[in-house]
Amino acid sequence: MASRIAIAMSGGVDSMISAYLLKQTCRDMVGIHFVTGFENEDAPPGLDGVPEPLARAAKELDLPIEVVNLQEEFQTRVVAPFVDTYLKGRTPNPCMVCNRTVKFGALLDAARNRFNAEKIATGHYARVRRDSAGRFRLVKGADPKKDQSYFLGLLSQAQLGAAVFPLGEFTKEQIRDKAIELGLDQYTKPESQETCFIADDRYRKFLQNQPGFQSRPGDVVNVRGEVIGRHQGVFAFTIGQRRGINIPASEAYYVQAIDPGANRITVCFKSGLLSRGVHVTGVNWIIPPRENAFKAAVRIRYRHKEAASAIEILEDESVNVWFDQPQSAVTPGQGAVFYQEDEVLGAGWIDKPLNP
Structure with missing residues (x-):
């Protein structure tokens, strides 16, 4: 008997x-339409809570x-960590957090407990394969x-085993064409960028x-620690940002570091911006490495664009990544994802750039 599948329906x-x-x-x-509390008010839900265009589709x-309704879960698992990361002077990646804790966390739980579904499908462009040992492997989508x-x-592994990605073998253009062919394009909402x-x-x-x-003006310093200007709030900046610095020089300035405690940015x-490596914490291995050092x-x-690197697993299970060629704007708080060709080996959080 085939298992029941729930599909997350955003309206896109x-x-x-x-x-x-x-x-x-x-x-x-x-189909499951989950509510976060941040929906677009231009598309109000119908009496059953489903936005009218989605209901018609x-x-x-x-x-x-x-x-x-996942408003509470979304606030505590996605929005609160997002805010906390910014408070620490880092740049968060809420989509990675949402996928792990909400879409394949709280929503998958609801699909199983309330609607007797065994798996959940989403519109991600990715693929999951199961190897001969029974381990689930995450592979890039066919559309690069x-x-x-x-x-x-x-x-x-449990989440990947419950994941279904129907779009994995298709390109975005093919999906748009199919929507037009089926007449479903008239019901879709604009994509969030x-x-x-x-x-x-x-x-x-x-x-x-x-x-x-609290957005407070503060100092902008150069790499020698000299004050060369002022900013209107550190939370308006991210590593590698050029816009908004507005300090004349022989060439453009970029944000190199953010210190919220001192209310200071370094440009x-x-x-x-180039770094020889990056320290990564909180690593999740989809395919556990056989050795502590590998490429x-x-x-x-x-x-x-993925950078060829040497991976070094440390005693505390964090990872040092050494790039074959220096990479620009390594940003604490963002995700670092490890690949072997088209396959995802694992991922973690960028802690800091490394420049020995």
Whole structure:
């Protein structure tokens, strides 16, 4: 007997076409629209809590839709850590956190406990394969421009075993074309390009409204510690940022370091952003390494081209990564994901750049 599959339905084209593709092979499905408390007010829900465009699309797909309220879980597991990371002068990656703790955490639990589903499908462009030993492996999506395996590197074996990615073998263009062919494009909402819970990507405004945040002017110093200007609040900056510094020099300045305790940012010229390595903590190994030293490719942010590197596992199970070629703007708080060709070996959190 085939197991029931729940599919997360946001209202975007990816989740809708995922549902369509899944229905070609799965007869027992339920759509789940989960509420975070940060939904777009321009698309209010209907009487059953489902946004009207999504309800109409689900009717076309002959797919029942249930609503799950995860406002509390989203606030405590995603938003609160996001704010806390910024308070520490780091740049968070909330999508990686959300996938591990909400989509394949609280939402998967709800799918199982409330709707008797064994697995959950999402619109991620990635693939999961099971090897001969029964271990689940995470593989890049077929579309190199849209591959989202980076955001899934913190998933456990149990979570990967419950994950279904119908779009893994397709390109984004193929999915858009399919939506038009099926007439589902008229129901889809625009894709969110940045953090889903921050309206219009206004990070500074969002942070200033959070408890504990106080945007105060402070010093901008160069790499020698000399004060060369002022800023209007450290939380408006991230490592490698050029915009907003506004200090004239022979070449452009970039943010090299952020010290929220001292309310200070350090800037440098572009060459000063290069690092020989990175220290990574909280590592989740999807494929446990056989040795404590090995070679792998490492991606230090989503749009970063993977860098050939030497990996060194330390006694505390954190990792030192030594790049074959120096990499720019290593950013504490972001995810570091380890690859062997198209396969994700594991992932962790960037702690600090290394420059011996």
